[in-house]
Amino acid sequence: MNLPTRTKGQAGVNLPALRHHNAALVLDLLRAAGAEGISRLELAERTGLTPQAVSKITARLRAEGLAVGAGLRPSTGGKPRTVLRLVPDAQFAVGLHLDRDGLTAVLVDLAGRPVAVTTAPLDFGAPAEQVLAGAADAVRDLSAAEPHKPVLGLGVAVPGPLDHRDGVLHRVTGFPQWDGFPLRDALAERTGLPVTVDKDTNAAALTLSLGEPLGDFAYLHLGTGLGAGLVLGGEVHRGARTGAGEFGHQTLQLDGPLCGCGGRGCIEALCLAAEARGDRAEAARVLGAGAANLVGLLDIDRVVLGGRTVAADEDAYVRGVRAVIEERAARGGGRGTVTVTVAGGGDRPVAEGAAQLVLAPVFGRVGERG
Numbered sequence: 001m002n003l004p005t006r007t008k009g010q011a012g013v014n015l016p017a018l019r020h021h022n023a024a025l026v027l028d029l030l031r032a033a034g035a036e037g038i039s040r041l042e043l044a045e046r047t048g049l050t051p052q053a054v055s056k057i058t059a060r061l062r063a064e065g066l067a068v069g070a071g072l073r074p075s076t077g078g079k080p081r082t083v084l085r086l087v088p089d090a091q092f093a094v095g096l097h098l099d100r101d102g103l104t105a106v107l108v109d110l111a112g113r114p115v116a117v118t119t120a121p122l123d124f125g126a127p128a129e130q131v132l133a134g135a136a137d138a139v140r141d142l143s144a145a146e147p148h149k150p151v152l153g154l155g156v157a158v159p160g161p162l163d164h165r166d167g168v169l170h171r172v173t174g175f176p177q178w179d180g181f182p183l184r185d186a187l188a189e190r191t192g193l194p195v196t197v198d199k200d201t202n203a204a205a206l207t208l209s210l211g212e213p214l215g216d217f218a219y220l221h222l223g224t225g226l227g228a229g230l231v232l233g234g235e236v237h238r239g240a241r242t243g244a245g246e247f248g249h250q251t252l253q254l255d256g257p258l259c260g261c262g263g264r265g266c267i268e269a270l271c272l273a274a275e276a277r278g279d280r281a282e283a284a285r286v287l288g289a290g291a292a293n294l295v296g297l298l299d300i301d302r303v304v305l306g307g308r309t310v311a312a313d314e315d316a317y318v319r320g321v322r323a324v325i326e327e328r329a330a331r332g333g334g335r336g337t338v339t340v341t342v343a344g345g346g347d348r349p350v351a352e353g354a355a356q357l358v359l360a361p362v363f364g365r366v367g368e369r370g
Helices: 016-036 040-047 051-063 128-143 183-191 200-209 267-276 280-298 314-331 348-362
Strands: 067-073 081-086 092-098 102-109 114-121 151-158 195-199 217-222 226-232 302-306 339-342
Touching: 016 040, 016 051, 016 067, 016 081, 016 348, 040 051, 040 081, 051 067, 051 081, 092 128, 092 200, 092 348, 102 128, 102 348, 114 128, 128 151, 128 183, 151 183, 151 200, 151 348, 183 195, 195 200, 195 348, 200 217, 200 226, 200 348, 217 280, 226 267, 226 280, 267 280, 280 302, 280 314, 302 314, 314 339
Parallel strands: 092 151, 151 195, 217 302, 302 339
Antiparallel strands: 067 081, 092 102, 102 114, 217 226
16 A cells, blocks of 8 residues: 655645654644644644544644644634644753854754753864763753753754764864764763754754745855755755765865865865955855855755854855856856845854754654754
């Protein structure tokens, strides 16, 4: 028997074996409805489930404290409709961003709203036990902010490359000692939580994709390093070996400066060198050259910039990147307008995206787990 599969926007199916799948569909609609809530009839219409199936699911969600009544909607004929809404503070997730020089941890509710945030210095080149101890302390401190509410899990965002499926780091640029380190299992043992590990850029791209629909886009993160998160077909694209998005190490200058990866003339080395000497316009143009390559290669029409370095002068980076993309398009005969925007908050979207690594599957966004 061939069971239907769901893509974004597809309906649910009335099969007992897919109980969790159907509950996730309902939860996702409850989250999207926000405080205004949504009726059972609307849930049935939008999922394709029978009203009886929706009633059973919502009754279970209410019993588990995940949903609650939100009043009555005026009748358009017949009885007024009971409206339900998600209970955002019924459960939480922790997002942890381990950067080369600091960590950010955030506790978010089911709606993805930050409840508590903590930051601390971090030396990613320190012994693994020291890094793990600092990370575990931050997670425990955040979990204490809501001691009586369950924490579903810990999402961890780190510089790549890495193996997303097994939670194992590879040769992080400048920190080869992490190659082969089982970060997921090590943090799960220390925190007692289920752990998901992904690249920092993928985490940020995930949280952006769950907000206002952006279609296909590239998220370019410039902070202590440079990388890309790609959202294609509505999902984060990680590649066959979860190595997609190593954007910073494309070669732009064959005889350029040595990069921490061992190559020469990488876009990351060129961009950070320009920033270090105070030539932000050049840094933005270098970033724009890489962005234009991605636009042409992937045929995307949106580029989102982020990271602490971009946050220092958002306008300069948007202008520089947009100018190079437009120049390239004009030489190539023109194409549709490419939108260049900024994900506000500097590095914050990475930590919030790390928490979404935990929450996305709860709401049926299984494709985002890669």
